[in-house]
Amino acid sequence: MIDRKPDNSRLPTLADVASRVGVSTATVSRCLNEPDRVIGATRERVMAAVRELGYSPNFGARALAARRTNTVGAVIPTMENAIFARGLQAFQEELGENGITLLVASSSYRADLEEEQIRTLAARGADGMLLIGYDRDPAIYSFLKRQGIPVVIAWAHDPRAGVASVGFDNYRAMKALAHAVISRGHSSLGIVSARQAGNDRARERVRGIVDAAAQAGLGSDRVHIVETSYGIDEGAQAFEALMSRENRPSAVMCGNDVLAVGAIGRARELGLDVPLDVSVTGFDDMELAKLSFPPLTTIHVPHRRMGQEAARLLMSTAKTGSENSNILLETEIRLRGSLA
Amino acid sequence: MIDRKPDNSRLPTLADVASRVGVSTATVSRCLNEPDRVIGATRERVMAAVRELGYSPNFGARALAARRTNTVGAVIPTMENAIFARGLQAFQEELGENGITLLVASSSYRADLEEEQIRTLAARGADGMLLIGYDRDPAIYSFLKRQGIPVVIAWAHDPRAGVASVGFDNYRAMKALAHAVISRGHSSLGIVSARQAGNDRARERVRGIVDAAAQAGLGSDRVHIVETSYGIDEGAQAFEALMSRENRPSAVMCGNDVLAVGAIGRARELGLDVPLDVSVTGFDDMELAKLSFPPLTTIHVPHRRMGQEAARLLMSTAKTGSENSNILLETEIRLRGSLA
DNA sequence: TTGTATGCGTTATCAC
């Protein structure tokens, strides 16, 4: 526990500013919140005093009295890599322009931690919340509803879910990529996926590949799936596991770019040429993808756009109370050197 | 602005729990904060009511009354890449074990935004704060001191600064790497640095290279510096700028791994072989480094250790009020394929 | 062990 260092000189409060200027606390409060409603002359004097004293309003007290925090929370699976960084940055920027602060927490892809973080953010008075994907205990949704906290789901799209969302069709995107891979003659596919349990995005992506394979007449024995957690090393290991099977896939499709880059690295270590010996694909089109050698064939996701729209949606959802706005963004295949 | 959806069923408060159980609010409060001080039987009934009502304490009110938030803030330059992610993760874990929540904000490497974030975190009642590097307006330090908020600086080490810190010697680390580069016969160096103004880490690193070059008898005309902002594309452009000068450096030392990876990528696009045509080095030893092709020669920084120590230091600094604990961590050169 | 009462710093309602 952290105890504040005993501080003899108490922090300046609204009352301090007020008494110094010789006005009431109400006036000072107004100067800060609705400057128009106070006459120019007094406002100047108040603001001067604010600066001199280094006054800064107490957030907790303000939230308590105003029953609003101008804060929204976001719980993302991880901060360890840049997957969510760009989208979140855009989200934050859009909120910032509207005077709203963003609080970010990460769940490490664990449902229990996510729930804890959500409750923490709610207790901190978040006026709204951004969550990634749909999969979670329904109790969480009803908790949020009881609290009157509007929610927006990002990175996924399911109009039937009854929650506002902005995202893309993970299934369709990955299926299209799988078609592209198969049409190049690959008849044995490897899949490196994040754990599918509790992760609708991962599940939809795998389903996309499996369906594409089935439609192309590839038996289920031609599709090998390995689940792992997101991470470069994990991708590398999963890739190696796939390559050491009896009938090696000629193309390995990864659930995201981080896994794919790990796979490519391991291929090099194993003396396998990408894409001559084995093709590799990713998902996300992070900066990493263009930079990898060979550059990564992947699905481009409009992360910035998604973050921005999520912010707008959250603000309007909060205003109107409508819970069923769903924005579908288009993804795009980016063909690069890792696929032959 | 976000207005909470008008919620007819007010959230349960301490008083609701109390009246339902038939005890005083004080007892309920104690059940939550010091369970030992209340007898088993009543505690059970209280906790049951808490669950039934879905009660969750109001953070603002609690902070207001207790004058403590069990929250610490961290302002990092960027979340866009993983430079600070690992250290921060460890920082958070260590804090979490002690029941403390971490609030993260990013400054985009801008001094004005950093100051704003610091004030915001202070207003939110942060009991302590983690900042990166020393360089900032002295007014900020005195503001924090007035607020009684203990500070720990990370990613840098300067015992004379009079602030608690845990970090490494950026100057010495980079100087050692420069020696390694020069000893391999490179007599013309390029430097791709972050902007040095307001960034002591960047400045120290450049100074390390420059001093090493001088000690090796390389004139200042043999050291070319380009400043840019951190980013893969930025690294690529800076690298290209260096390579298009009349006397091309044979080795380009970058201020961090992100820049270096960008440089290597651009080298490939320009048809330059790394390391045959030009050597490239980084700083940080992110996951990226091993994965780059060729793998990156860089400085290994014990990020996790740094985050963990920072958390401990912050907690003990808060307890003891001692402001001048400085922990120096050792870095290590990692020689890999990008340097010949 | 439990209850009472006060105060935390701000906003908002209502007078003036």
Place this chain on the structure above:
DNA sequence: GTGATAACGCATACAA
């Protein structure tokens, strides 16, 4: 346009 003053939800010193 400005000033009193009552909430806001909780923790805590003190009393019982």
